[in-house]
Amino acid sequence: MTDLTPTAFGYTDGDTDTNRTDAVSLNELADQRLSRRQTLRGGSAIVAATLGGSMLAACDSSAGVATDPAPTVNAGGAATTNAGRVVTLNGTATGATAVSWTQTGGPAVTLTGAGGNTASFLAPSVTAATVLTFQFAAATGTSTATATTTVTVNPAALGFTAVAKNKLDIVTVPAGYKVQVINRTGDPIAAGVAAYKNDGTDTNFAQRIGDHGDALYWYGLAATGTARDETSSTRGLLVQNHENINQQYLHPAGATNVGGVRPEAEALKEIENHGVSVTEAVEDANRAWSVVQNSSLNRRITPNTPTTFSGPARGSDLLKTPFSTAGTDGRGTINNCANGTTPWGSALTCEENWAGYFRRSGDNAERTAKEVTALGRYGVTSGTGNFGWSTVTPATGTNTTFRRWDARATAGGSATTDWRNEPNQFGWIVEIDPYAPTSTPKKRTALGRLGHEGCWPGAFVVGKKPAWYMGDDSRREYLYKFVSATAWAAADATATNRLATGDKYLDTGTLYVAKFNADGTGSWLPLVFGQNGITSTAAPYPFTDQADVLVNARLAADVVGATPMDRPEWTAVNPVTGEVYLTLTNNNAAGRPLNGTDAANPRHYNDPFGAAQTASFGNPNGHIIRLKETGNSTEALTFNWDIYLFGAGADLDAANINVSGLTADQDFSSPDGLYFSRATNAAGQVKPLLWIETDDGAYTDVTNCMLLAAQPGTVGDGGARTITNAGTGGATATQATRVGAAPTAATLKRFLVGPVECEITGIDTTPDGRTVFVGIQHPGEGGTPAAPTSHWPDSQTVATPGATVRPRSAVVVITKDDGGVVGL
Template identity: 80%
Template sequence: MTDQLQIGFGYTDGDVDTNHSETVTLNELAERRLSRRQTLRGGSAIVAATLGGSALAACDSKVENDPSPTVSAGTAATTSSGRVVTLTGTATDNGTVGAVSWTQTGGTAVTLNGATGNTVTFMAPSVSAATTLTFQFSASDGKSVSSATTTVTVNPATLGFTAVAKNKLDVVTVPAGYTVQVINRLGDPIASGVAAYKNDGTDTNFAQRIGDHGDALYWYGLSSAGARDDNSSTRGLLVQNHENINQQYLHTAGATSSAGVRPESEALKEIECHGVSVTDASVNATGVWSVNQASSLNRRITPSTPMVFNGPAKGSDLLKTVFSPTGVAGRGTINNCANGTTPWGTALTCEENWAGYFRRSGDTAARTAKEVTALARYGVTSSTGSYGWSTVVASDSANTLFRRWDARATAGAAATTDFRNEPNQFGWVVEIDPYSPTSTPRKRTALGRMGHEGCWPGLFVVGKKPAWYMGDDSRREYLYKFVSNTAWVAADATATDRLAIGDKYMDAGTLYVAKFAADGTGTWLPLVFGQNGITASAANYAFADQADVLVNARLAADTVGATPMDRPEWTAVNPANGQVYLTLTNNNAAGRPLAGTDAANPRHYNDPNGTAQTANYGNPNGHIIRLRETGDTTEATTFTWDIYLFGAGADLDAANINISGLTGDQDFSSPDGLWFSRTTNAAGLVKPVLWVQTDDGAYTDVTNCMMLAAQPGSVADGGARTITNTGTGGATATQATRVGAAPTAATLKRFLVGPVECEITGVDTTPDGRTLFVGIQHPGEGGTPAAPSSHWPDSQATGTAGATVRPRSAVAVITKTDGGVIAL
């Protein structure tokens, strides 16, 4: 919203060209008039400078009886951080008013836009308590200057929008006062000479187009000259993951195969649609966002892009392949889900559900018992592999880009003659320098191999060892933390060899896994060879060395007794206090049976979905847990925790299911994406805004997926709670847990609802907080080429589109019509 203060002013030109008096000097006359009228009241230097000396030029004998301009500064007003304030000056006079100006005379400094006009605006600054700003409005009629003051009281930031209602529309719905643009749609060209996307299944060359299933994203600022500029909000590199594909829409009539063999052209298109995109995006003077197709900074990183391995597992026998007999190199990244970042300006992309892409079964006799155990633990068990890429007969017999997806061990062969180790090349955190389009991404093995959902940094404190927090996205998997061996040096944030700085902080350190206790405390258990039972004598797996521990981090976490969680996904760190938030998307009865709950994963109930009222037992709506490190330091090995929010429909049992007391403006299901606003604007300071995104199947009979904005409290702001869970046949069981304070209408509300069958995933803003980027993934995923079930983004303008228009994943660009900070 815009807060307006009305301030009156007018101007009379008068006779300013000639001084007719010969009895006093110009300076004497000016001094006399300024003293008599008390025009500046201590601010004479400011006004004289602003008005360019016009007060002195106004001295002539005829003006002694002329009245000065009558100026009103209006009444005092109140606003809150991050909102746009408009000051409009008015005045009366018997002639014409000339020079006018606004100046700030007290309080937290702000930038006045249009400070020499009657109307100026400014952004209310971030404050931690009510703060009064004072402003002076001055005007000259050419003979004298008059001024008046007003005050604006700024309160701490609050959520300043009306909640969006749940809906099943085929558009991105945002609050009143906001607008939506769309960029980076599936297939959009990002290189010179690449044709516009036809969206009919005939398009090719996705190595130079935006990929499918856009996921986590992050803004890296650019100067007008194209150099790194962390403060730029008008031009930057948008780095986005491309997790998966809507296979049916990529081909003319859907995917085809002949005798179980996939066509090379189709498989190549599908492979290239995965990975990461880097695009040069900017806004013009009229507020229109676009991507520069011809920018030399644009880049696609696909499953075929050369990579290198760094850290303890580099060169391990477990990473040796036909492509890299020395185990130091690899090709590509796949199923890139959530992300992370570094203060030195690099992007972290995370490989999540990579295991299913590999064909591997029936080769147990050709493998060791250890290999079989490891492959089973990571789910590399498919007899076909997702999309059947390994079946392609390449036109070039030397091309192994398709055969690599066949991970079956062959009799008499070895890791360097078949692709048995290819699955070990995935499941890592990958560091990318977005500012260097020819640089080679590095897989950081010290952070462990798993189904990495994300890798979010804790607070960087000079002299302290930094940490990154990571969820392993599968039911009954774990929360991890990597702590660097190297204490943070602030100067490294501006280094130009960014990947070398990554080597310094991310190639050596300790990987930990979380164990939650029922009393609201927890422990970080180190995953280090030789400690906590991680040895060659471990009951579940005979570890050989630290490289083996990191390649098989899940098995190491099993060994030390980590707490299995309800699908740990995104992590986010509150920039005001360093507390860590983790989304636990959901679980089912198999993953969390009635007797299998614990304090950190406490619920078991049924949330019927759809008209058939299908049994949906377990924790179908998910929750968000949060941790406070002991001593508020990333180096801690213990923590406290509680559950910040429980996902649930507003109509569900408040005592045992809707434990957070969510209303119809707040209810949600299956939290997934999670991010705190940047500290470069009011939304990320004092009480930062937390964004919660959903990837839901349990509540989609009521509403499409959504994004909420929140201002959370702190760990332990609630208390202990005991709930009663229910199972099939009416069975019940009680479970004690730790619950955060219930949200209020002022601290949690729905900001956005997406189009049909989408997931909302990926969120960031420009540094000034005035532009929000949101990933809209796989709209219409249940449709067919002949009958798409969504038509977004074509439907965004009117809510409808042609019946055969295919949907496309894309980035929604959301701005506030008054130019204020998003959500405030």
């Protein structure tokens, strides 16, 4: 009995009350094979079939009926496996005309092929070694015989060979896995839209997949294709962010700029490539995945899509523009990076590096001192704005699609006559109902305005107020938590008006920011007007009201003394322990100088880059911090923390840089995306898998960006540590910190390496864990239209792609050849 490739099968979560099997029952088998007699003397057919030929012979002898010889059966030897893996039962039967497998003990599993010699099942999740027993029955004419075997299932464990670091132009996965590609930049997602030519001439990106696919999430669909089914693993909606663009590949010969003016068609194409996509994806009987181009649920949400504001800042003077003089509505979402979700089935998308898209300089004389302070704190200082969209002269004079990106205050103007407040319309958490393609996305102002990177929910406990954890992706920014004012009611998980449910939980509550103490404790500081110095006399920014606090949450966090972090990005919450993980992607010497470290951001060192060994001081490889809320409660105001992993090359100083002791199978740099497997399958139960994605510039002289799988321990499983940091000129300084237990070969290893110049970003699994979706962003970002530096995804299937084939961001679908849970 070994782990072999089965046919398609279902998944069970280990319920023990029902044995779901497609085997022929023993009653049916006896009825089929013993049809000469409707009953047997001395007992039922099931008893006779279970006891085998000896009872049949006894019955037949008394009746004077000839008997057939009992078949010789063997159920195979005992086997051992791990949760989430495929197990194949191999029985043999000599002289039998019918055979059947049934489970007789242990947590119930779904048997596939139970009516033949070979049956298979997916090992259930267990907390300790657990024995499952199976009976193999065979019949011939009037006789039946049985045999029994056992399978011992151990808790889930990483079950693949680590992928070696490499610089290939493909997605590399472990042996035994398959890669498929869907949702490439430009793929049509509406009926009648032409196939993508990928030569820069394509248009209508409002009905195509956008560029720079980022965070993604799977929302299951019922078999009807219209209703929500959170258990579906074969049909669903893939909601994906589109953060940015490879501008050079979107136009025939790259972007043009004549006399400082961008062409309208080029700018519109670039704008439409940003935002969010919703696409229906399906798996067929052969486990091949595709996107339904003409699905009625497909949707693009771009920077031009109408949105509405909700929560405390709705109607604030700070949100008023010529488009919405009441400050209640806006247009679109941009630079969508990480994400979040809700138990009622809505998607949360995060507006991250939105500030650079605006043209805004030279207008200080037309601004108040408060405005200048706020704009500077958020980095709205560009003289041109990303991609120069505001320079477009539209064919229609009343078209403000492009003018809105010019946020300069005009002499004698106001918030409702010029676009001075347009930057305030971005930097929010946006809630989308993926099942309602005509619904209007809502910007949830109670969660604050930041460079939002992630908005992951904590545990939902009936009667407790839920929380969402958020990073702010810039150097020396903060970790935030929003706690709803409304305690969780389980009935809301099945609400059909999802955005109204969001009103209930996301529009009223308290926004907190984290302070990390040197002793491994920490606290959540409320950002509430009138508290902790957040007042009308605060310097350098006097606040007006709570709406002002939320629009300028960074300034409020400065006032209360939050801990500046090394680029706080994605958050993830362990579905078993409730512990919160945060990627701190990196920092440089300016952001974290030798004398600027602290216990939560402890390293300053040099990691030379490239053949020239260019100096790179600071924390270029990043780390992952985690915290445990007091009482495991989302409502807690205090927590404990440690550093789970330190990014580093395996060859770096183990005492002070490679603090986690990473090996060549584990080393990484610049952790970015972070995700725990779903609790609906073995990979997300007992000791859940943590997936770590990288967005790296410090280690790309050695390897392309990567995805690692881990089974972390818990906060406090390590201890105190003091490291010696190194600065320029031989300067040193010591720093005390809190370090998690070092990983082992069994608890951390590299699962995937991406193509050239990509970022690995965005990940989710189907509920059964047998399919993983991973985003591959901006391959070949350093190339030109004439000389692309990557040809992915064409290079994934074509040995020698054409020299000018342009790269595209896309989603890879990863499945295990034997049908098991990915990673186990």
